[in-house]
Amino acid sequence: MGFFGKIFGALKKTKDNISEKLRVLFSKNKLGDEFYEELEELLISSDVSVSTAEEVVSRVKAKAIEGRLSDQEYVTSLLRGILTDILEESEVEAPSYPCVIMLVGVNGVGKTTTVGKLAHYFLSQRKTVTVAAADTFRAAASEQLSIWAERAKVRIVKHEEGSDPSAVVFDAISSAKAKGTDVLIIDTAGRLHVKDNLMNELRKMERVVNREFPEADFLKLLVLDATTGQNALNQARVFDEAIELDGLVLTKLDGTAKGGFVFSLSSELSLPVIYAGTGEKMEDLEFFNSKTFVEAIL
Numbered sequence: 419m420g421f422f423g424k425i426f427g428a429l430k431k432t433k434d435n436i437s438e439k440l441r442v443l444f445s446k447n448k449l450g451d452e453f454y455e456e457l458e459e460l461l462i463s464s465d466v467s468v469s470t471a472e473e474v475v476s477r478v479k480a481k482a483i484e485g486r487l488s489d490q491e492y493v494t495s496l497l498r499g500i501l502t503d504i505l506e507e508s509e510v511e512a513p514s515y516p517c518v519i520m521l522v523g524v525n526g527v528g529k530t531t532t533v534g535k536l537a538h539y540f541l542s543q544r545k546t547v548t549v550a551a552a553d554t555f556r557a558a559a560s561e562q563l564s565i566w567a568e569r570a571k572v573r574i575v576k577h578e579e580g581s582d583p584s585a586v587v588f589d590a591i592s593s594a595k596a597k598g599t600d601v602l603i604i605d606t607a608g609r610l611h612v613k614d615n616l617m618n619e620l621r622k623m624e625r626v627v628n629r630e631f632p633e634a635d636f637l638k639l640l641v642l643d644a645t646t647g648q649n650a651l652n653q654a655r656v657f658d659e660a661i662e663l664d665g666l667v668l669t670k671l672d673g674t675a676k677g678g679f680v681f682s683l684s685s686e687l688s689l690p691v692i693y694a695g696t697g698e699k700m701e702d703l704e705f706f707n708s709k710t711f712v713e714a715i716l
């Protein structure tokens with residue numbers, strides 16, 4: 419089962435929920451302001467933040483033909499169009515080479531796994547890849563990445579446990595430059611309970627990349643677990659404040675995912691989802707498709 423099958427399965431609960439709520443809303447035969455208020459509440463209860471729900475409703479207001487607001491099919495297709503627009507407005511172009519992709523995010527969201535998947539993906543595109551084990555907090559972290567690097571058959575740069583992550587990044591850049599590597603992918607730590615340390619560490623790595631490898635296209639991607647819901651927005655704010663993010667990777671789209679928060683990330687932080695993880699294997703990574711995503715939840 420590919421992305422399309424998995425994403426429809428993962429978001430089925432969200433979809434069932436929304437369609438049941440829409441059914442109730444239309445059965446009430448509300449029109450005008452009352453209708454819009456209820457629509458806004460419906461979105462908020464589906465993990466869309468308040469300000470994004472307001473934005474969606476104001477776009478519906480601007481576009482809708484008043485007399486057709488009692489037509490569920492009509493409103494649903496209008497909503498689909500608006501939600502797709504919101505996702506597409508934040509989309510970015512594919513990276514140019516050489517590029518550095520740094521994955522950040524809290525513990526357990528799937529950073530290390532995604533490094534492995536991305537390495538495999540770029541190799542399949544006939545690009546050369548180096549991965550950097552800049553999660554030096556636990557020895558297990560770089561061992562886990564070594565296993566992925568071996569599986570994907572890419573080079574890995576790692577240091578001892580407890581060493582400075584920026585030094586790993588520095589060495590990885592030297593090595594990538596010397597070998598003329600197309601893509602350098604950096605794995606990082608995610609222990610948010612020492613937030614200030616982590617953010618300083620990430621900023622330091624960012625400075626090293628900017629200083630040592632200015633010719634590379636640098637993408638800082640936040641990895642988010644799709645089952646998280648609204649809290650994802652808080653995570654994104656924290657990381658975006660520290661190191662300006664370029665986009666998102668949404669993992670675990672093979673589980674029971676929550677859909678609504680993706681629109682808030684796009685509309686409030688202008689952060690596009692670029693890749694989607696749909697399983698634990700190396701091949702389980704897809705390009706995110708806005709239209710398919712919207713169809714899976716509405």
Ligand SMILES: Nc1nc2c(ncn2[C@@H]2O[C@H](COP(=O)(O)OP(=O)(O)O)[C@@H](O)[C@H]2O)c(=O)[nH]1
Pocket residue numbers: 523524525526527528529530531532608669670671672673694695696697698702
């Ligand atoms: N089902 C599923 N599991 C995933 C996915 N991505 C990662 N995982 C699992 O999530 C757990 C944590 O992943 P890891 O890469 O170690 O997270 P990290 O702490 O952010 O580096 C592991 O058990 C992974 O196998 C995904 O797309 N789908």
Ligand SMILES: [Mg+2]
Pocket residue numbers: 529530531553559605606
């Ligand atoms: Mg990890």
